[in-house]
Amino acid sequence: MALVAAVIALALIEFLVFGLLVGRARVRCNVQPPATTGHPVFERYFRVQQNTLEQLIVFVPAVWLFGLYVSSLWAAGLGVLFVVGRALYLTGYVADPRKRFAGFGLSYLPNVILAVGALVGAILSL
Numbered sequence: 001m002a003l004v005a006a007v008i009a010l011a012l013i014e015f016l017v018f019g020l021l022v023g024r025a026r027v028r029c030n031v032q033p034p035a036t037t038g039h040p041v042f043e044r045y046f047r048v049q050q051n052t053l054e055q056l057i058v059f060v061p062a063v064w065l066f067g068l069y070v071s072s073l074w075a076a077g078l079g080v081l082f083v084v085g086r087a088l089y090l091t092g093y094v095a096d097p098r099k100r101f102a103g104f105g106l107s108y109l110p111n112v113i114l115a116v117g118a119l120v121g122a123i124l125s126l
Helices: 002-028 040-069 072-095 101-124
Strands: none
Touching: 002 040, 002 072, 040 072, 040 101, 072 101
16 A cells, blocks of 8 residues: 555645646736636646646545555556646646647546446445
């Protein structure tokens, strides 16, 4: 489970970096707090951060439970795929929102597998 914990930490650090990128975009695009709109580039960074937060709510418990009830190695592998997917989502979405789909899929699909697998694994362990 240490590998799963390391992947969770990596995902959380990635989220912290996304937050820094939002702050940097806020300054560069001159979007004054508390505004969350006003410049398309800032809005893209902000949406990436918010979407990542939405995905993390599922990811963190799902990857942990999958690791606990199914396989920690597979959980970590799917977790790495999630982190890579989020990075691709960032680069695609910031460049052009129409280019976000590959990154979204590479982070959403692992979440589905982890959540469903965790549920099945927990039920089978009853």
